[in-house]
Amino acid sequence: MGLYAFDPAYQYAQQLDKEDELASFRDEFYVKEDTIYLDGNSLGLLSKRAETSLLNILDSWKQYGIDGWTKGKYPWFYLSERLGDLIAPFIGADAGEVFVSGSTTVNLHQLVATFYEPKGTKTKILADELTFPTDIYALQSQLKLKGYDPDEYLIQVKSRDGRTLNEEDIISAMTEDIALIVLPSVLYRSGQILDMKRLAEEAHQRGILIGFDLCHSIGSIPHYVNEWDVDFAFWCNYKYLNGGPGSVAGLYVNKKHFHRTPGLTGWFSSHKDKQFDMEHHLTPAEDAGAYQMGTPHILSLAPLIGSLEIFKEAGLERLRQKSLKMTQYMMDLISHELKDMGFTIANPIEDDKRTGHIYLEHQEAARICKALKENNVIPDFRAPNGIRLAPVPLYNTFQEIWNTVQILKKIMIEGQYKKFENNRDVVA
Numbered sequence: 001m002g003l004y005a006f007d008p009a010y011q012y013a014q015q016l017d018k019e020d021e022l023a024s025f026r027d028e029f030y031v032k033e034d035t036i037y038l039d040g041n042s043l044g045l046l047s048k049r050a051e052t053s054l055l056n057i058l059d060s061w062k063q064y065g066i067d068g069w070t071k072g073k074y075p076w077f078y079l080s081e082r083l084g085d086l087i088a089p090f091i092g093a094d095a096g097e098v099f100v101s102g103s104t105t106v107n108l109h110q111l112v113a114t115f116y117e118p119k120g121t122k123t124k125i126l127a128d129e130l131t132f133p134t135d136i137y138a139l140q141s142q143l144k145l146k147g148y149d150p151d152e153y154l155i156q157v158k159s160r161d162g163r164t165l166n167e168e169d170i171i172s173a174m175t176e177d178i179a180l181i182v183l184p185s186v187l188y189r190s191g192q193i194l195d196m197k198r199l200a201e202e203a204h205q206r207g208i209l210i211g212f213d214l215c216h217s218i219g220s221i222p223h224y225v226n227e228w229d230v231d232f233a234f235w236c237n238y239k240y241l242n243g244g245p246g247s248v249a250g251l252y253v254n255k256k257h258f259h260r261t262p263g264l265t266g267w268f269s270s271h272k273d274k275q276f277d278m279e280h281h282l283t284p285a286e287d288a289g290a291y292q293m294g295t296p297h298i299l300s301l302a303p304l305i306g307s308l309e310i311f312k313e314a315g316l317e318r319l320r321q322k323s324l325k326m327t328q329y330m331m332d333l334i335s336h337e338l339k340d341m342g343f344t345i346a347n348p349i350e351d352d353k354r355t356g357h358i359y360l361e362h363q364e365a366a367r368i369c370k371a372l373k374e375n376n377v378i379p380d381f382r383a384p385n386g387i388r389l390a391p392v393p394l395y396n397t398f399q400e401i402w403n404t405v406q407i408l409k410k411i412m413i414e415g416q417y418k419k420f421e422n423n424r425d426v427v428a
């Protein structure tokens with residue numbers, strides 16, 4: 001990939017696209033030519049390969065009926081394990097430590113049910129005040145199930161600026177009474193990447209277990225969970241990983257914890273060779289497979305097979321390099337073109353702190369988003385005043401970034417947003 005030296009001219013966007021060695025991956029996706037899709041961090045687009053793998057699975061149902069569990073190109077009985085092994089390198093885990101099963105929220109419940117073991121005065125759970133709401137709801141209900149009042153036993157680290165977290169503040173909150181820590185790898189609004197290695201180190205020095213929600217980082221940045229000694233992690237596969245709406249989610253358990261019995265078990269927690277013995281005594285799988293519960297949602301696993309192939313060819317490190325260049329370019333254009341229009345770039349600007357999206361704050365954010373949609377640019381709005389714009393390195397282009405900023409400029413100059421109400425629609 002060529003060097004980057006900002007130039008606001010359209011020709012520069014064309015040049016960046018020409019130099020882009022990942023450009024051909026755009027053809028793998030169903031991209032609408034008249035639309036600029038910048039929402040791949042909420043729901044990634046469908047690829048042709050994901051479509052094919054879904055059709056393959058449907059075909060195995062057609063061909064084999066019940067025998068599809070063990071026959072065909074992708075026998076269903078082993079699919080969660082197989083996909084887990086394919087995703088493991090995305091987070092720096094080993095085969096057997098990763099599973100594709102359940103949903104983000106269900107997996108979080110499973111992991112907290114397993115790893116939250118209040119003892120003596122070590123009883124509290126540490127989270128933060130900026131995380132995605134489902135994580136907080138899950139932690140609150142897990143506390144209640146164990147007989148603890150969430151108002152007292154769930155500690156949420158405060159943000160100093162309402163956008164980001166300071167690792168020092170998180171570490172200071174790791175007090176004697178904390179039993180478990182659950183944090184996002186990346187904050188879903190500002191896109192800030194937390195220093196997972198440092199936080200895991202500090203937690204372990206204090207005898208606290210720590211897990212991360214990787215929803216906003218999986219498929220966007222490389223991770224090294226084993227090297228960082230993270231205890232567990234969970235994520236969805238429908239954002240950057242393009243697994244489709246309601247795609248089955250992921251779960252990681254560090255192999256040092258394989259001796260534990262999962263908090264929530266079902267017959268799919270069984271050792272594969274024992275499952276169909278149908279005994280009432282569970283013999284759990286010896287790896288993270290034990291964290292599954294019931295029959296996997298095969299049709300919602302299927303698109304991932306094709307999608308992960310694309311990632312393997314493109315390479316996560318190369319995708320990250322292109323993503324950094326795209327977000328840098330977008331920030332440079334915004335600073336250059338949208339001066340004095342009330343926008344604040346509210347994501348961290350450092351390369352090692354920002355992920356795949358730009359977060360713009362503006363008082364009129366909700367209606368600016370509506371105006372963008374009317375101009376065929378798909379952003380997403382995050383209440384109360386945020387606009388997330390995610391140029392995805394697999395299928396967005398530098399020219400789309402240039403066009404988006406020009407459209408934004410026009411919307412502001414012409415006051416196009418004023419014809420909409422400044423509130424959100426049902427979804428985003």
Ligand SMILES: *Cc1c(COP(=O)(O)O)cnc(C)c1O
Pocket residue numbers: 103104105106131132134135184188213215216236249
């Ligand atoms: C998208 C997202 C979720 C979604 O959870 P589901 O169970 O898949 O609905 C959870 N946490 C974070 C941080 C997210 O970004």
